[in-house]
Amino acid sequence: MKKLFGIIGNPxxxxxxxxxxxxxxxxxxxxxxxxxxxxxxxxLPEIIKRLKDGTYSGLNVTLPFKQKIINFIDKAxxxxxxxxxxxxxxxxxxxxIVGENTDVFxxxxxxxxxxxxxxxxxxxxxxxxxxxxxxxxxxxxxxIRSISITNRTKEKCIFLKKKFKFLNIISWESLELEINNxxxxxxxxxxxxxxxEDFNFNFENTxxxxxxxxxxxxxxxxKTFKYLKEVGKKVxxxxxxxxxxxxxxxxxxxxxxxxxxxxxxxxxxxxLK
Ligand code: ATR
Numbered sequence: 022m023k024k025l026f027g028i029i030g031n032p033x034x035x036x037x038x039x040x041x042x043x044x045x046x047x048x049x050x051x052x053x054x055x056x057x058x059x060x061x062x063x064x065l066p067e068i069i070k071r072l073k074d075g076t077y078s079g080l081n082v083t084l085p086f087k088q089k090i091i092n093f094i095d096k097a098x099x100x101x102x103x104x105x106x107x108x109x110x111x112x113x114x115x116x117x118i119v120g121e122n123t124d125v126f127x128x129x130x131x132x133x134x135x136x137x138x139x140x141x142x143x144x145x146x147x148x149x150x151x152x153x154x155x156x157x158x159x160x161x162x163x164x165i166r167s168i169s170i171t172n173r174t175k176e177k178c179i180f181l182k183k184k185f186k187f188l189n190i191i192s193w194e195s196l197e198l199e200i201n202n203x204x205x206x207x208x209x210x211x212x213x214x215x216x217x218e219d220f221n222f223n224f225e226n227t228x229x230x231x232x233x234x235x236x237x238x239x240x241x242x243x244k245t246f247k248y249l250k251e252v253g254k255k256v257x258x259x260x261x262x263x264x265x266x267x268x269x270x271x272x273x274x275x276x277x278x279x280x281x282x283x284x285x286x287x288x289x290x291x292x293l294k
Contacts, residue, residue, distance in 0.1 A: 024053040025076060026274065029068060029090075030083035033059045035239065037292055038081055041267045044288060045279040053078070062089070069093045072112055079274035080110040081267075082120075084151050094118040100125040104154035105184065109270040121273060124155035125162070127266030132257050133163045136205065136232050143167040145203040147196070148210035149177035152236055156209050157185050169203070171196050172210075197222045207234040213243030223248050232256075238263055241293050260289065 028038045034057065042055035058080075060068060065086070071077050082090050087106045091097050094110060100122035101107045107120035144160050146153060149172035160168050171191040172178050178190045191199055200206060206227065213219050214237055224233070224245055233249045238259035242250070250256045264281055272278050 022052075024051070024078040026053060026055040026079045026081075027058040027077060028055075028081040028083055029058045029060045029065075029086055031059055031061065031085065033057045033083070036083065037239075037263065037289060038083075038267060040288060040292055041264065041285070042271060044285050045271055045277075048282075049275070049277055049279065051275060060086070065090065065093050069110075069118060072110055072118060073116065075112070078112075079270070081270055082108050082110060087151050091120060094120045096120065097122075100155070100158060104158050106151065106154045108266065109273055111273055121270075122155060123266040123269035123273070124152065124262070125159045126269045127262040127264075128156060128159040129163065130265040130268075131261035132234055133159060135257075136255070140164050140166050142204040143202060144169065144205045144207070145191070145200065146170045147206065147208050148172055148212075149174070149181050150210065153181060153209045154184070156207055156236070157181065157188065161185070161187070165205075171199075197226065200224060201226045201228055203231065204228060205232045205234070207236065208243070208245065209236050211237075213237050213240075213245060215240050219244050225252075227254065230255075235259055236262065239293055241290070260293075264289070 026042060028036055036057060039055045039057060046053045072080055087108055090107050095117045097107055097120040101120045104122055106122055109121040109123050111119055113119050142165055144165050146156050149170060168187060169189040169191050170178050171193050173193050182188045211217055232255045234257045235243055235246050236259045237243050241258050241260060246256050246258055268279055
């Protein structure tokens with residue numbers, strides 16, 4: 022029988038997760054289908070019931086449900102427990118609905134191995150929304166000791182500092198002036214998203230050897246990414262992080278560590294043109 026998987030979110034139309042997982046299902050001859058599940062808060066109990074009764078074999082969770090979903094599952098484990106953010110659901114052999122987080126791994130696997138993350142480096146996280154707890158934990162795990170955060174709405178930084186006490190809060194108003202203090206800058210806001218708003222300054226004030234990471238992959242190159250690339254900085258977009266978080270979800274469900282081959286990368290890139 023065909024196994025069913027899917028991603029719960031709203032809006033969800035633009036998610037590339039079906040492309041990713043259906044590619045791997047085909048590659049590994051698994052009779053399964055991965056679909057988009059547009060949901061409202063009211064739909065969550067019914068969707069979870071369908072995971073419990075075996076209709077679904079595994080689910081991803083994205084905005085705006087990564088935190089909220091914890092109220093509907095049996096337990097959040099590992100990075101999901103540490104961040105309070107769940108992006109992967111599975112049913113264990115005791116019929117317990119387990120929430121995991123594969124975003125932290127996605128970030129680590131995609132970038133942190135490629136950059137010099139010696140403990141004295143200074144990191145700035147821009148944004149305190151849905152993806153930020155995962156970004157913070159991945160830097161913490163990498164051993165970096167100086168982690169700063171800024172957000173338009175300061176209260177969200179204060180809230181995150183309750184969980185991650187080591188965070189240093191920078192005011193949004195001084196962002197443009199302060200960016201020259203950081204070795205690694207990561208954009209965890211939605212600024213730069215296709216057809217959305219963008220930063221109202223460019224990043225010309227950054228350090229010579231700065232590394233810029235964008236969690237955005239649609240477009241593949243945001244305005245800031247393009248600018249920094251053009252002036253010769255080391256830049257990463259969010260596509261690798263997206264692929265690696267999916268790889269870990271796929272492993273958790275199927276116990277196969279799927280290969281990230283050229284065919285997959287080409288396919289994803291073609292969808293983002
Ligand atoms: P949410 O936090 O509502 O779940 P998100 O997509 O996870 O949504 O996060 C969006 C992030 O982008 C937040 O950090 C948000 O800042 P606020 O907390 O102040 O809303 C940030 N963001 C979105 N639009 C922005 C804008 N025009 N200027 C600055 N920051 C913006």
